[in-house]
Amino acid sequence: VESPSNPLAELVDIAALAEIAHAKGAMLVVDNCFCTPALQQPLKLGADIVVHSATKFIDGQGRCMGGVVAGRSEQMKEVVGFLRTAGPTLSPFNAWIFLKGLETLNLRMRAHCASAQALAEWLEQQDGIEKVHYAGLKSHPQHALAQRQQRGFGAVVSFEVRGGKEGAWRFIDATRLISITANLGDSKTTITHPSTTSHGRLAPQERAAAGIHDSLIRIAVGLEDVTDLQADLARGLAAL
């Protein structure tokens, strides 16, 4: 499971799901990419394996691609055996970048969370914004669960704008500081239109079932000054 999920920040109760999985003899694997270990530690909640795209917040500056699989040594022996045989080995340079990234991870995640919270609260008040998806908002249906199982609500904020796909595209194209890219977890804030990028290969009815509407925009809030980001999003709002 992915919790919080991309792009709608939907959560699962990891401890409850671990119990259900274990009662049936299954393992629970959690993609912890959005929270990182700084904000959520699924192994402590009962998960068996945690995976990360280290390309995102663990690097933190969009420089290297890599991944992490973490779990108890018995299970990791099998993973290491597979990696050794199949060959997807991290280069020493990428490994060094990720290790340096870990040194600032906690500080960075706190800054990402503070700016994301401020922008989510501000967006929720703006004319032209129909809905904001961010677990740090009291309006999020799983706000209480997020408070219980996470130490922060993360950097990713999604919102629906007036005007459907055209409105969303006008909004995105009007931004100047924010980078139009599907990546996330960078010090630079990124903006993307999930229904035509990351989720563009789904059939329209599958997208609708997943709640990925054409009016949806996702931002992954970076480390810039939050007033500059707000001014850039205001450019998007003015273009709706």
Ligand SMILES: Cc1ncc(COP(=O)(O)O)c(C=O)c1O
């Ligand atoms: C939650 C989550 N997990 C995994 C990935 C995949 O990352 P990678 O392409 O580095 O494997 C992404 C990419 O956006 C993601 O958002």
